[in-house]
Every structure is written in structure tokens, then in C-alpha cells.
């Protein structure tokens with residue numbers, strides 16, 4: 001079973017940058033927190 005990939009995530013609402021992981025379903029999730037400090041759960045990968 002493959003582990004998730006490390007990515008850099010950018011919040012789609014406030015552009016905060018987080019170290020994150022990409023889950024196998026494609027969800028980007030910041031490491032150590034479920035949501036951004038602005039409350040958004042939507043992130044895009046920075047590649």
C-alpha cells in the first residue's frame with residue numbers, strides 16, 4: 001500500500017502555504033491540521 005505524497009499546499013481562499021500530503025483520493029490535507037487558519041478546507045498543490 002502506497003503512502004501519501006508530500007506536497008506544498010496553498011489555501012484557495014487566503015493563499016497561505018502549508019506542508020501537506022496528498023491523499024490517494026486526491027485530497028490535499030495540511031500536515032498537523034485539518035483546515036487553514038482562515039477556516040477553508042480547500043487547498044491546491046504548489047508544484
Ligand SMILES: [Zn+2]
Nearest residue numbers: 011014036038
Ligand atoms: Zn486559508
